[in-house]
Amino acid sequence: METSQFVVDVLDDGGLEPQGRGLRSAQKIRLLHATMRYHVGRQDDWNRAWGLPVNQEDLAGTLMSFSVVIPRGLGRLGVDLPTEDRDAFFHVWRVVGHVLGVDDQLNPPSFDDGAELFDAVLRRQQKSSDAGIALTKAVLDFIREVLPGLRRNRAHPDPAPDRRPGRRPRQGPTGRLHQDGAPGRVRAELRLREDRRYNAPCGEGCE
Template identity: 70%
Template sequence: MRVPAMKWTDELLDPLRKTGDPLADAAIEEIYALGRQEQVREALLVLEGNSDAVPDGLPPKLEEYFTRSAVLPEWADTRLTAQGQGLLGRYQGHITTTLLCGSLPLCYSCGDGAQVLHRSTRLTQGVFRRLMETAQFVVDVLEAGSLGPGARGVRTAQKIRLLHATMRYHLSREEDWDASWGVPVNQEDLAATLMTFSVVIPRGLSRLGVELTAQDRDAFFHIWRIIGHVLGVDVKINPSAFDDGAALLDAVVRRQQRPSEAGTLLTKGVLDFIREVLPTPLFAGVGPTLIRHLAGDETADIVSVPPADLTQLALAAQSPLSFGYGKAGDTVPLLAKASNELGLAVFKQGLRLTNKGRRYQWQVPTGLTPTT
């Protein structure tokens, strides 16, 4: 179902801030009503590879959830999926960096949605792990063959959808949750987050000098539209065309973008993560510079990103410790080189070394834990 771009109005989007995900919410509520949250968590750990069969003996509504959410839409196109997944091998570094320095800061700049993301660190193991899980999610979705029945990309999306429902269950019951923020992980925020993958990543590649063909861009968008379906994004706001998705993202940003302490703290986590992955002092300017290049100065200012430092980045390019960045006087190749090396470092040092060579697994928590 396609909604024309000009119809992303306040009248359409306002009610979606009060809407969650009935299928996943019913499953989580039943688990807690039965007091089986720990048993279910352990059962779901059986899905260690994210592609194994769903274990037996789950509560009825959770079994129903896994059955229904695994059914791909009839419009899913395997040819487009294969074409879009081929982009990971060609642009892995740039895709990862655009996620970190473009997609995430844009999410964090939306003040109400940032409240959920900040508080949800109590549902996982801190900012660092959350960033690595997100990067792993992109890999799971974009690996060849990952969107078949019960395949890794589908299983990962199903787990994340349950995590979202768990966040709604707990956060909506907190005394200090402000109803003006909307339902936690509401439909508008879900759709906007989906667009930060399907729209922001192609836009970011363009900013880094990689101009996708229309066919590649549309194939990439199609993959994330399928994932949106698995994640429970309402069909009304899961657009079928890139231009409609771009218009939706721009409309939500217009409505939701504002400074917040939560957004600033989340972005600081990204900058700290980049400094940990690229610890050499000469590369201290990489994070702020790439965020301002990929997310834009307006967004960067909202989440309190320091000024860009192309001079420092250029000095790093001339250092014997550099990763071989481009000419100092040619800023787009310079930033493209920095982007590629950062993205590759995330995979080499982040996804592998920081987890003892094992892949990061999305887990459904049983409750809130204190903020660290």
């Protein structure tokens, strides 16, 4: 939920202006990263061979998961995103990366360079793990629970499916086919919370 609110703040009109909520959210996240880096790196179970927690490679890979993965995902869904819009979206996240303290060498100026960097980080870091499997399942369960189009409105269940021979599935109001032959009645239950955590801003000199 905090990440969702962060994205809303950043992409809001004026979100990255001097008094913008997106700028303040990014500053708070930078402070959170510094706190995690300090404390996690000092825990007894942290293997120093892993390097610094929340390091520059981690930050760059995560940043590209917004600026690169989202446009790529839209393309796979059949959304024809104009190059100008894609590049503008990428630039927004490049600014966010600057606020978060991502090194300029790992904060590329173009989408193509960002995609190449993301793929390189993925090849180096991506592998299966029990923690990754558990985290992915939790995310998918969350999506199925709250996002529109993936859960029926329990207060207004769809009528029983029409099983008569020759009946074709009908399209619901979103244009997706529902195999039970009834329009999908769904509702969005994602409510972005207005509470703000980590209220101390992070200014110049944060690590």
